[in-house]
Amino acid sequence: MPLRPPLTVWPLDGIPEITAGTDLVDVIARAGGSELAGGDILVVTSKIVSKAEDRFVVADDREDAITAETVRVVASRTFPNGATTRIVENRLGVVSAAAGVDASNTPEGTVLLLPVDPDASARAIAAGLRERLGIEVGVIVSDTLGRAWREGQTDHAIGAGGVHVFEDLRGATDAEGRPLVVTMPCVADELAAATDLVKGKAARLPVAVVRGRADLVGPLDLPGARSIVRPLERDMFRLGADEAYAEGFAAGEASARDAVADAFQSGP
Template structure:
């Protein structure tokens, strides 16, 4: 249960602003140095930087040629959740990628990339976030946290929001279980994913076409801690606890096939 001081800290105003002055990121760029230069004099202990995964991928050289997009999606896929063909014949694949994230096209991105190329997600977004946070803490002398964000769709709702796919030095959950609500009732399952909430808040000031890939969130210093805190990979729900591991059509087809096999077992 959180004490009164922690609760008070979460009630302070939240300030979010984009970090200006970051140039175009090329393969092999020292991203930590670029962010540190842009952030010099702006950061304070407890600030959280939200870094768009695209520039992390660019710095890590995660480019592939555009004519390999479908092959790239297949290579990044570990489990197919659902597929749908549009009236125009385009096939949308909702899959779980090697990072455990369920998304369209395994996170393979064709927007804001050099002509003829597409971009894969970082190899290990948590490791990328730790490297950035460690360098920024050392160079700027402030205890900051880092989130690496990506844009994802949501089940049951149209549109997209930004989510945290990498985290370092930030509590990704605010565990309120064991406490009580305003009426004194026990909180049994309440555990907001504050990393995702912060990533979405940051996207409101970064935008998608403004070339402002990093935002600073101030006002939740209570969430900033050791670089050994669990990363964003801990947000992914294990498959054995996933109640929606397949799309509706895929689940129906699987159940129908299982029922047919049970009703008409192969002769021995």
């Protein structure tokens, strides 16, 4: 098997502070136009997409905003200091802490919500850059999430436009000739995490470029990052341990009450 070309990842310098209504296509094209080439993939931090789309909401209490964005509570823990962490599914289907509601670097009394449709945002940026620069590029919108079973956080793809989000290797063979049955790397998440190494969290470098995986760039109508979200019916860990125990205990109690009621009605 031939070696893959080297993977090059770098941040775009010169991205200004983003405000509501900022034209991200124009900003990115000005910052990286001469550097970009066909097959490049740009990873854009969701925060600047949200700012450009004016996703600020007035919220004296961030917890109220989290509740409004929550579709399903997966797990909740209250700590000795009184602080509560909620792991929830938000309206985008993403399971994360605090539903993606961001209160950092926002005007006093406001919070920033995730984009309404990150896939649509990514497609719009990709389409704009393709038209502006005359080259075929892909775009990923990323956000920082925790991971089950592991400490720390890493960036994941929550939006994608013109990029294959999976590399489906099922049906191929490994180096020893054995068939690959379930191997399907989520390359969109891998690319998002790789660019976080050069963007950093406090360097004000919200856009990075990946070069070397032009094979992943394709039509704008490719499935977006929403296709990464595992359907609930296939999720083996849809609840936290305490929540699953409480749900099972409540179901057992209800079953026992029904059994007693049936026995009482049946008589001796």
